[in-house]
Amino acid sequence: MEIELKAHARDREAVLQKLRQFAVFDKSVSKDDRYFKMDKDGAPNGHITARIRQEKTADIDGNAIQEKTFLTYKKKERRVASGGGALEVNQEYESALDNAECLEALFADIGFVPHFTKHKDAVGFYADTPCGKAHLELCSVPPLGDFLEIEFVTQDDADESQIAAMRAQLEALVTKCGLALEDIEKKYYSELLAEAGIIKF
DSSP: OOOEEEEESSSSSHHHHHHHHHHHHEEEEEOOOOEEEEOOOTSGEEEEEEEEEEEEEOTTOEEEEEHHHHHHHEEEEEETTSSSSSSEEEEEEEEEEHHHHHHHHHHHTTTTTEEEEEEEEEEEEHHHHHHTEEEEEEETTTTTTEEEEEEEOOOOOHHHHHHHHHHHHHHHHHHHHHHGGGGBOOOOOHHHHTTTTTTOO
16 A cells, blocks of 8 residues: 655755755666556546556666566545645555566457556655655656655555554655645646646546
8 A cells, every 4th residue: 555645846956955864865766657548437537547667776876776667556546635735545556577568468458558658757765754664756757847756655554543644744744855735736647647738538
């Protein structure tokens, strides 16, 4: 389970400086995502989606560490607080792939079609909180701009009190990075890309 939010980071360098003051560097990563969809009655937007991600990671000096390919399927839930802040509570299923072409052939045969692509360059950090380690990524998502993504990942289902506590810690990290709670984005990247005319649902 992922408990996460993202906020607009309009001054990337200022946020990066804040992160370096209190968080521990994890890695730099480049992510190329290809989304596939299949029509399904009752599903959000009338279809289900799956993602194939090609990921390249580098250390703090920019030296390549590894390249990996993943299949990811998420069951997403968006929760908007009374103050307007949005939180995602997602069940994520992920598996490493040796051969993405095999999966793409299966997708084509069972009815999935290419939906859209997304590129993301990110610098990752970890920070300790009362709810455990939070992962923070300062991301560039063209053409949308820069975002700070923060998440907790738990192996077990979190109850409502735990989710509320994690929300509080996520929001505290947003402000610790010099951003306002009003900078938290309610929409998914796919919705923002659709608004920008990049993709169609």
